[in-house]
Amino acid sequence: QVQVVESGGGLVQTGDSLRLSCATSGRAGTTYAMGWFRQAPGKERDFVAAINWSGSETFYADSVKGRFTISRSNAANTVQLQMNSLQPEDTAVYFCAAAAFGPSTALMKAVGYDYWGQGTQVTVSS
Numbered sequence: 621q622v623q624v625v626e627s628g629g630g631l632v633q634t635g636d637s638l639r640l641s642c643a644t645s646g647r648a649g650t651t652y653a654m655g656w657f658r659q660a661p662g663k664e665r666d667f668v669a670a671i672n673w674s675g676s677e678t679f680y681a682d683s684v685k686g687r688f689t690i691s692r693s694n695a696a697n698t699v700q701l702q703m704n705s706l707q708p709e710d711t712a713v714y715f716c717a718a719a720a721f722g723p724s725t726a727l728m729k730a731v732g733y734d735y736w737g738q739g740t741q742v743t744v745s746s
Contacts, residue, residue, distance in 0.1 A: 622646040622735045626716045629740030632706055640701040642716030653719040654699040655727050658712035670727035677724050706744045713739040
């Protein structure tokens, strides 16, 4: 059983930064492509950022380009999302997901992922 656990959410003010982390465990020797999605109240779950298994490719939603950075540490089986210049519209529950198979082009859609975390709340006050 693969587990995906997010951490690092919280309450910040407009313009602040926050760093989310995600750790995978449960299947030794497997490296996953990883992604972040977010869901605001009453809205659908939207793609935020993704990184392929080697870290050589990254993908971002237009709304976060230039502000968010995704990175990974394969040795530690973790992925991070550095979020800068946070805005109230970034407020959402942020979910981390892991993909065992599939092309990198599938990483921008939720269906491309096999395992999901429970989510961590990010609230940006104005």
